[in-house]
Amino acid sequence: MNLSRSFAFALTVLLTQQIQAQTMPAPETVRLDELKLMEGFPPPADKQVTAQNFLMQFPNLRWAFHHMRELLPSRNIRRGASAPSVLSVGEDLRARIDALNFVGPEGNDLTFGQYLEATYADATLIMKDGKVIYEAYHEGMPAENPHMLWSVTKSFAGLIATQLLEEGILKADALITDYVPELKGSGWSGATIQQLLNMTADIDYSEVYADQESDVVKYAMSAGMLPTPEDFAGERDLYSYLPTIPADGQHGERFIYRTVHTEVLGWVLRRATGKHLADLISERIWSKLGAEQDAYLLLDSKGTEWAGAGLNATLRDLGRFAEMLRLNGRFNGQQIIDSSVIASIREGADREAFKASGRDYQPGYSYRNKWWISHNADGAYEALGVHGQMIHVNPAVGLVVVRLSSHPVATSAVTFPITRPALAALADMLR
Amino acid sequence: MNLSRSFAFALTVLLTQQIQAQTMPAPETVRLDELKLMEGFPPPADKQVTAQNFLMQFPNLRWAFHHMRELLPSRNIRRGASAPSVLSVGEDLRARIDALNFVGPEGNDLTFGQYLEATYADATLIMKDGKVIYEAYHEGMPAENPHMLWSVTKSFAGLIATQLLEEGILKADALITDYVPELKGSGWSGATIQQLLNMTADIDYSEVYADQESDVVKYAMSAGMLPTPEDFAGERDLYSYLPTIPADGQHGERFIYRTVHTEVLGWVLRRATGKHLADLISERIWSKLGAEQDAYLLLDSKGTEWAGAGLNATLRDLGRFAEMLRLNGRFNGQQIIDSSVIASIREGADREAFKASGRDYQPGYSYRNKWWISHNADGAYEALGVHGQMIHVNPAVGLVVVRLSSHPVATSAVTFPITRPALAALADMLR
Known part of the structure; x- marks a missing residue:
């Protein structure tokens, strides 16, 4: 890995x-x-x-x-x-x-x-x-x-999350899946809100913008940033795509920059606040x-x-x-x-x-x-x-x-x- | 007709x-x-x-x-x-x-x-x-x-058009095609700006909202109001669709309510004002x-x-x-x-x-x-x-x-x- x-x-x-x-x-x-x-x-x-x-x-x-x-x-x-x-x-x-x-x-x-x-x-x-x-x-x-x-x-999402931590609406050591149970089978299983915030949750996902094979392309297609090819078989919206991302290494050890962490944070913020x-x-x-x-x-x-x-x-x-x-x-x-x-x-x-x-x-x-x-x-x-x-x-x-x-x-x-x-x-x- | x-x-x-x-x-x-x-x-x-x-x-x-x-x-x-x-x-x-x-x-x-x-x-x-x-x-x-x-x-479009007529930026008796030559082969050929404003320009186009065969459905699909079926062969944007609408009767005789007239008016207004x-x-x-x-x-x-x-x-x-x-x-x-x-x-x-x-x-x-x-x-x-x-x-x-x-x-x-x-x-x- x-x-x-x-x-x-x-x-x-x-x-x-x-x-x-x-x-x-x-x-x-x-x-x-x-x-x-x-x-x-x-x-x-x-x-x-x-x-x-x-x-x-x-x-x-x-x-x-x-x-x-x-x-x-x-x-x-x-x-x-x-x-x-x-x-x-x-x-x-x-x-x-x-x-x-x-x-x-x-x-x-x-x-x-x-x-x-x-x-x-x-x-x-x-x-x-x-x-x-x-x-x-x-x-x-x-x-x-x-x-x-x-x-x-x-x-912006991180600033609001930090304010919600301060107010006790969000808990830093709570599991992501406490807020979004849909992610239980995904790579975010077992990771905390703080790990999500610092991008030290570990998932099997690559973000290389110049590589057409990188996972970030699937993300961009699910969000509607990029057009999908005719034979596209992937997910066509974020809530469908995010739970498909699998686990990788140990949470909390390394910072790896991945946009999907913040998409999950968005989901958490919505669930925590309605x-x-x-x-x-x-x-x-x-x-x-x-x-x-x-x-x-x-x-x-x-x-x-x-x-x-x-x-x-x-x-x-x-x-x-x-x-x-x-x-x-x-x-x-x-x-x-x-x-x-x-x-x-x-x-x-x-x-x-x-x-x-x-x-x-x-x-x-x-x-x-x-x-x-x-x-x-x-x-x-x-x-x-x-x-x-x-x-x-x-x-x-x-x-x-x-x-x-x-x-x-x-x-x-x-x-x-x-x-x-x-x-x-x-x-x-x-x- | x-x-x-x-x-x-x-x-x-x-x-x-x-x-x-x-x-x-x-x-x-x-x-x-x-x-x-x-x-x-x-x-x-x-x-x-x-x-x-x-x-x-x-x-x-x-x-x-x-x-x-x-x-x-x-x-x-x-x-x-x-x-x-x-x-x-x-x-x-x-x-x-x-x-x-x-x-x-x-x-x-x-x-x-x-x-x-x-x-x-x-x-x-x-x-x-x-x-x-x-x-x-x-x-x-x-x-x-x-x-x-x-x-x-x-x-709103009509009010602005009337103001532009008052200012001389638009001419009531000018031809629509003076502003939009792309419409020369279409049903709007020969019709005036005033006929466009009053919807008395005559075109071969039906606007029956509850009829799936009505031309208004083609219009709605070209504009992106309605999804297009997989085998859709029509135009997918307004500027492509409008010139395809053919002529019908004599301009200036009857009021028939047709949304596409106002899409053409929008085109005229943009051309007249930039x-x-x-x-x-x-x-x-x-x-x-x-x-x-x-x-x-x-x-x-x-x-x-x-x-x-x-x-x-x-x-x-x-x-x-x-x-x-x-x-x-x-x-x-x-x-x-x-x-x-x-x-x-x-x-x-x-x-x-x-x-x-x-x-x-x-x-x-x-x-x-x-x-x-x-x-x-x-x-x-x-x-x-x-x-x-x-x-x-x-x-x-x-x-x-x-x-x-x-x-x-x-x-x-x-x-x-x-x-x-x-x-x-x-x-x-x-x-």
Whole structure:
């Protein structure tokens, strides 16, 4: 089993390198404002983005990631009836930050502006001590469009789960199957809620985005992210698919990143509260932040939320969310999340267990309750999503960064090595 | 051709009667709050509503009509950033109105409350002289959920088209094919924009909701309203389907109600303005009304709006819209639609041409620019949608009524005969 895992990660690296070398178009050749996707009534056939082609037929995701609910069913995360909260505006440091120099992963000189372009950024928000110092919608992305967040969704689910742990509604050492008996015959049998939160429950499931044979493809087909081939014999919804995933090694020993853990967490949260995840996020976070726009979660064919991947929100509303985290749960005149919940997440998890993941590009990190904890001197932590989505909180510097991207390659292995030194340089500039 | 039309309408009546007699469950047996549709994670199989079963498998539409975007792709109609406008509250007349007596279509004594139940009302708003006197969410429909409006959508498209005529952006006597050359070989060849607006363009197309062989089924399948059978050979999107509809009689002679006319109008509006209908409604109406919630339009598989059927909005926001109409286009401190546009619609169209439609349950009516004009002494006019959707404006009495329903039978032939005397009694009570 260890062997197969090592092989899977070697394969990731190999495939990623191949993709980079062979098919990754340079950012300046696939600018959103020049692609003219979905323009015209109807658009030309080669500019038509659909639920079938948005993800696998690059560059379609450059348009799709800020139009997801035009392709797929969705559930609103209501902002509520109150007025939007004020996002304070500070000195506009965009020009200075874009010109900021740092040394890239290959020892090359780069600027922060080049970094954003190299990660196919659609929109970027930077706040320092609660004030917006950088707000950019690159290449014409509309500011009011919610953007696909992929695995940043997990961090929302994890934050709510941690709050429910604090309130005693959820028990860390309870079995997953206490909440979802349907999983008794599955790989999650015997695993605890905490193991689910830290992705140390062990299941026989591979998540290699660039491998068509990987289990993540079955997951994506069950959720409706990917079209199914004509002879598809797999499950066509999440509640049917999840119980089919078998056991692997010992629970609690290794962190291996698998989206289906968070789909199971979504199931647990719904069973524990009787509510959809969209309603939990709305009631507990979105309506209290004073968000400007409703957010939304994408759904499978049976109306089940993609709890591990389906969140869409606007840049500015994510800025409010990140500020709330930086302020230990307090924002818009109220304590939204308990400060003890933020503290618990920031503690992180077992860094030795993390090493098993093969994520050498995140040295020193751990993964706790669906958050990436850097354990660096600034106490920085992150929510990350494929294709370049990121919420970064640096409490020591009073810095939050939200970046929304439509990178052609899914895995963070491609974006993170350049993101790390870029964020370090930004923190040093602002500290 | 006339024969086939007469036959089609005779068939409608026959099928409607059959449906009423055989399969229409009594309202009290299908109460929304007792059906428990889509409750549970997952819901039991017989309570599962999907994009495939929501419309044809009653009572699923009782839940679906206020959750449409959870089933299908949708495009937001933004409310904008300003605060919601105030909906003034008057004396609560709900109890008095529910007890209001009138004589039903079969000479039977009824109350207004019984009328609402008999039309499977989900939510009802009544305003008198600008004040809410009746606001009800029946059987647990959530107030904040946008509700499916079906052909009320047409009246929004028609209102915008009339405003564009006023502004000279659209020309009433221009040919449809001047805007959409793709329709040159179709039934719309030679027809004008005004004929399209009044549904007097003549095409070989039948719209009989209860007939599985009717052309409206092909339309519904192309739009994604109905699932397609495995051997389906028809078009799977609106822009492919519309040009296939052939010519029939002489344009301009008869009003025959056909949804595809409004799908073509949607196409014309997009070509004339370069904008989606959702954006036109947002910019010209929704953002100016001070709506509480974003509305939305449902989309086909290629992202094309159902311009004839796909609008969803909340009860209170539709109240704002209806008030704006009653006030000749002025609401929320601004002139939203030109008063001349409202006046033009209220003029109505040729009442002789209307008689060809076989809609004996709307005596004296005409249909102008996608609005139903009663030509009664009060100058009342309406937007109507299948399954019981209605916006009714009575300028003489200062009355507006919005009713959202989930009636098991599509055609207004079932709801309108009871709606007419009910609204007349309400107007008499309030005048």
